[in-house]
Amino acid sequence: MARTASLSGFPEWLPQERLVELHVLDTLRRTFELHGFASIETRAVETVGQLLRKGEIDKEVYGLSRLQDDDDSASKDDAHALALHFDLTVPFARYVVENAGYLAFPFRRYQIQKVWRGERPQEGRAREFTQADIDVVGDGELPFRYDVELALVIAEALSALPIPPFRLRINNRKLAEGFYRGIGLADTAGVLRSIDKLEKVGPEKVAELLQEELGATPEQAKSALELASIRTEDTSFVGQVRALGVQDELLEEGLSELEQVIAAASAAAPGKVVADLSIARGLDYYTGTVYETVLVGHEQLGSICSGGRYDALATKGSRKFPGVGLSIGVTRLVSRILSQELATASRSVPTAVLVTLVDDDSWIAAQKVAAQLRGRGIAVEVAAKADKFGKQIKYADRRGIPFVWFSHADGTHEVKDIRSGEQVGADPASWMPPAADLVPQVVAASA
Amino acid sequence: MARTASLSGFPEWLPQERLVELHVLDTLRRTFELHGFASIETRAVETVGQLLRKGEIDKEVYGLSRLQDDDDSASKDDAHALALHFDLTVPFARYVVENAGYLAFPFRRYQIQKVWRGERPQEGRAREFTQADIDVVGDGELPFRYDVELALVIAEALSALPIPPFRLRINNRKLAEGFYRGIGLADTAGVLRSIDKLEKVGPEKVAELLQEELGATPEQAKSALELASIRTEDTSFVGQVRALGVQDELLEEGLSELEQVIAAASAAAPGKVVADLSIARGLDYYTGTVYETVLVGHEQLGSICSGGRYDALATKGSRKFPGVGLSIGVTRLVSRILSQELATASRSVPTAVLVTLVDDDSWIAAQKVAAQLRGRGIAVEVAAKADKFGKQIKYADRRGIPFVWFSHADGTHEVKDIRSGEQVGADPASWMPPAADLVPQVVAASA
Incomplete structure (x- = not known):
């Protein structure tokens, strides 16, 4: 498990590791679908103009060019040139605008795809990685209640994964901005950017x-830091903020919104949700609720799931599409699960049974046995050669296949559990392996 | 369904179309796993040196460069520069060599990923598309039987898809090369390249x-074309080839191999397999069996599934990894299914039930009902606002959600099928929708 990627920042998994990743992806997909989110995928490429519209991350974008294209000089500065997407939010916004006439709003979608960023690779930060996003987007308006709902969906999705306990930290931009305004700091975006550095610089x-940088008085700086120090697992943050004695309409709106989110989410997922008034989230487009998530004991890994409310990420003329969404860093999570062996797959192959051959001519008959077993959802391989049984069993053992099947000349069959050595008569029309052996199990390590 | 992609060659599906694609992907995955193929993914990028090692397709490769990288001139000619993979075979060969110490051979894997080629887009040919590959790779040697097995697996996988009847056309390079050699044509690769053009130029x-171009006599050309004209659904091609009176050892080996593949595959999938001695497949690395597949009535779409045996695609020093594999063109298939409405999804959302709100305070209680239903695998949304019931029902109708749920003040519940209007009492602890409504069904159009 200590292999290093042959290309730094581009992790690849062994089959047994991939099973852990598949388990995570399948679990997320199932949770999202149970909550009515529809799957979409967008193309991996966007125009450079589209990607840079929201500014800020241009340094990390991979541009594309045809290797044999003669005219290779202009493209990098061309807004129509193509580049790989660096998240799934910007492409989703474009998709919504392009397909607005075909979608029923509020539109709920999940999207699980790879994204690329040319950053310096380090643990928890790859150049190619998978994100799993959910968003709800309205046409014109989107009830605030979706901010509450998305916290519940994400808490349920993360709770279903083989990971350590997590904390979903929630804040509200209106609350923070109203508070800064209320204490007389007008450049609220500037204050947010400074507060965002709290965990890094103290x-x-x-x-x-x-x-x-912002011309705050010592008292204003003190107040802003007091606000950012508030952290409660219930709605008691409301009283703590009020005790700071700041009056502002936007602050009140933010307090009320965050109170609703925390009340519902802490009831649904007790101990997993925190109102954390230091959370700022870097991206400019958030306008209300903001979320981030850490794994307890793995805080230095950074946020494994972040997002928020955006009132105008996508617009089409005067038509606005407000939304709220969260993005899970699947590769960051899976890398941690694998490197710390937080969960492992019970075997590396889907195969539950190897059907052996008594002689080379029995291959067709063996395929028929295999087809019967597969008809009941049992994954089966048939030996390719009639080697000695010992060699065929060794093949199964080496590949981690738990059962080998023998078809005898008299028409009877036997199946052997090669772990226990137990061998019993079996009917290809009805035999089933124990449920735990039917498909590879992904098991969390006991904490 | 007649939307055009906003970027030519980069198709994107609407949610209802994506369900058809997901059905295809899930069906392939299930079939592959039932046959013991393990999932892997490789990174989307390879070094240019790795991609061009096998020559030929350099024109179509997309190179990558960091948009903000100052040193942007050298990279295109640099073998260490990065580019997007154009198939899954070359990356798989690299993966096998890099991870040989961790894999159990023969290694069986499936790999379903997007690939990119900068070709001129047309129907059936996109610039970004999904391939689904299966391969078996041995360490040193790989029994011929796997050539037979892969034909069976692919026939089973394709048969499970909502597509028109297909024909798996199979040939053998040894047979063709031995025959050309036997009639005195030494440049067998040159003859194969010419024969490959048969369908296009006649x-x-x-x-x-x-x-x-190859200095053949009229008689040699006539013989080569006679061989290429042979097409049989059973093993009678053997007699037809023998009747041409050519003697060659390699020809005999190829005849015997193709006979085994056709005998087994036509028994397992009658009418779906053809020995077609005109099939050449462009790629140089095939050394034995070659496969391609057409949809009957959609032949001009090109092959939807191709592959073959390669004796030395991957090597590590003196160690060889021979393999046999096939690649399904998922995007080509799905594009055709959608454009001709060969199959459709029964609804566009996963959601089976909308739980309505009698007033805004009932949202938490509604979430509890929803959680009970989800516990039995039913996809549920909860209304975000206590609009009039008519409006809530209209919301469900517009999104294609078949059932709406009402929780009454007296603690009883009712569920309404909004298609029939039928409304009945229901218990959140036990109610189930009809199986056909539980999840969206992808249904093939009746031919």
Whole structure:
């Protein structure tokens, strides 16, 4: 498990590791579908103009060019040139605008795809990685209740994964911006950017930044940091904020929204949700609720699931499509699960049974036995050659196949569990392996 | 369904169309796993040096460069530069060599991923498309029987899809090369390249090519074309080839191999398999069996599934990894299914039930009903607002959700099928929708 990727930042899994990833992906898909989210995929490429519309991440984008294209000089500066998407939100916004006439709003979708960023690779940060996003997007307006619902869906999805306990940290941009405004700091975006650095550089440094870069007084800096220090697992943050004595309409709206999210989410997933008033999230397009998620004991891995409410990510003329969504960092999660062996697959092949050959001519008959077993959902391989039985059994053992099947000349059959050595008579029309052996199980390590 | 992609060659599906694609992908995955193939994915990028190692397709490769990388001039000619993979075979060969120490051979894998080619887009040919590959690779040697097995697996996989009848056309390179050698044509690769053009340019033109470019006599050209004209649904091709009176050891080996494949495959999938001695397949690395597949009535779409035996695609020093594999063109298939409405999804959302709200405060209680239903695998949405019931029902109708749920103040519940209007009492702890409504069904159009 300690292999390094042959290309730094582009992880690849062995078959047994891939089963863990598939388990995570299947679990997420199932949870999302049970909550009525429809699957879509968008193309891997966007025009450079589309990607850079929201600014900020241009450094990390991979541009594309045809290797044999003679005219290879202009494309990089051309807004129509193609580049790989760096998240699934920007492509989704384009998809909604392009297909608005074909979608029923509020449109609920999940999207599980690879994205690419040319960042310096490190643990938890790859250049190619899989994200699993859910969003609900309205046409014109979107009830606030969806902010509450998405917290519940994500808590349920993460709870179903073989990972350590997580904390979903939730804040609200209106609350923070209203508070800053209320204490007289007008550049609320600037304050948010400084507060976003809290975990990295500490409160003293942030206080300095607020005073030097944003002209805050020591008292204003102190108040902003007091707000950011509030963390509660229930709605008691409301009283704590009120105790700071700041009056602002937007602050009140944000307090009320965050209270609703925390009340419902902490009731549905007790101990897993925190109102954390230091959460800022870097991206400019969030306008209300913001979410991020850490694994307890793995905080330095960074957020494994982030998102928020955006009132105008997508627009089509005067038509607005407000939305709320979250994105799970699947590769970041799976890398951690694998590197720390938080969960493992019970075998590396789907195969439950190897049907052996008594002689080379019995291959067709063996295929018929295999087809009967497959008809009941049992994954089966047939030996390719009539080697000695010992060699055929060794083949199964080496591949981690738990059962070998023998068809005898008298028309009877036997199946052997090669782990216990137990061999019993079996009927290809009815035999089933124990449920735990039917398909590979992904099992969380006991904590 | 007549939308055009906003970027030519990069198709995107609507949610209802995506359900058809998901059905195809899920069906293939299930069939492959039932036959013991393990899932792997490789990174989307390879080094240019790796991709061009097998020559030929350099024109179609998309190179990558960081948009903000200052040193942007050298990369295109640099073998270490990165480019998007154009198939899954070359990356798989690299993966096998890199991970040989961790894999149990013969290694059986399936791989379902997007690939990219900068070709001119047309129906059946996209610039971004999904392939589904299966391969078996041995360490040193790989029994011929796998050539037979893969034909059976692919016939089973394709038979499970909502597509028109298909024909799996099979030939053998040894047979063809041995025959050409036997009639005195030494440049067997050259003859194969000419024969490969048969369907496009016709036999007269191919006869000309053989004579002008390869120095064949009219008799040699005639013999080569006679061989290519043989097509049988059973093993009678053997007699037809023998009747041409050519003696060659390699020809005999090829005849025997193709006979085994056709005998087994036509028994397992009668009418779906043809020995077609005109099949050449362009790629140089095939060394024995070659496969391609057409949809009956859609022959101009090209092959939807191709592959073959390769004795040395991957090597590691003196160690060889021979293999046999096939690749299904999923996007080509799905595009055709959608454009001709060969199959459709019964609804566009996973959701089977909308739980309505009698007032805004009942949302938490409605979530509890929803959780009970989801516990039995029923996909449920909860209304976000307590609009009038008519409006809530209209929401379900517009989204294609078949059932709406009402929870009454007296603790009883009712569920209404909004297609029939039938409304009945229901218990959230036990109610199930009819099986056909539980999840969206993908149904083939009656031919």
